[in-house]
Amino acid sequence: MNCFYHPETTIVATCQDCGKGLCSNCASNYTIPMCKQCYSLRKKNDFKIIRKEFAQVILIGALITFFIHGYSYKFIFDTNADLMSNPKFLGLYVLVIIVNFYYSMGIVVGWKTLNRLTPQIFLVLPLIGWLIYFIVKLYVSMFVGLVWTPVFQPPKSSDISIDKNLYFYADEKTKFYQRREVANYPRGFRER
Numbered sequence: 001m002n003c004f005y006h007p008e009t010t011i012v013a014t015c016q017d018c019g020k021g022l023c024s025n026c027a028s029n030y031t032i033p034m035c036k037q038c039y040s041l042r043k044k045n046d047f048k049i050i051r052k053e054f055a056q057v058i059l060i061g062a063l064i065t066f067f068i069h070g071y072s073y074k075f076i077f078d079t080n081a082d083l084m085s086n087p088k089f090l091g092l093y094v095l096v097i098i099v100n101f102y103y104s105m106g107i108v109v110g111w112k113t114l115n116r117l118t119p120q121i122f123l124v125l126p127l128i129g130w131l132i133y134f135i136v137k138l139y140v141s142m143f144v145g146l147v148w149t150p151v152f153q154p155p156k157s158s159d160i161s162i163d164k165n166l167y168f169y170a171d172e173k174t175k176f177y178q179r180r181e182v183a184n185y186p187r188g189f190r191e192r
Contacts, residue, residue: 004035017042053112061105068104069097106145107138113148114141 003009003023011021013033020035027033034042114137125133 057105057108060108061101064104064107065097065101068100102149103142103146106149107142108145109149110141110143110145111137113144 001011001021003011003026004020005026006023009023009025012024013022013027014020015022015035015038016032017038018035022033022035026035029036030039123129123133
């Protein structure tokens with residue numbers, strides 16, 4: 001067989017997603033042997049995942065900050081005139097909101113990080129046990145999130161290796177179907 005991109009060269013590897021033949025130059029372009037189309041498709045999917053995770057962290061962090069400061073605002077200042085009368089308080093209050101927003105984002109990032117680190121088992125606990133579990137997890141996620149927020153990255157689809165023997169490549173949107181689930185194949189299915 002010859003390379004898909006260089007017909008004069010013999011193949012040394014195949015693309016892990018679509019099975020195209022790749023020569024040594026094409027196979028060494030990326031960490032795993034992939035063709036250009038499959039790599040760009042994975043990269044596009046990675047950006048979608050990153051944007052989605054980033055939007056979730058920002059949105060939930062903003063909601064937590066809004067509820068905390070919206071509720072505490074009426075206890076700190078009697079009226080809006082008290083806040084505006086002293087510019088030092090206004091600057092300090094804005095700084096507190098920014099720090100609290102970072103801290104709130106850290107809760108979300110810490111929670112997601114703890115979900116990835118803990119084993120995927122079901123705990124059988126009484127109701128008070130679940131309450132204690134979630135309170136402890138919330139506090140631990142606060143501290144993990146403070147450290148982990150600047151380096152947080154969601155998992156990428158390019159980090160997931162796909163065994164060609166277990167899966168078929170079903171369509172252009174990178175949906176993989178197991179061989180055992182023959183009844184769930186979409187209409188017009190073709191193996192690549």
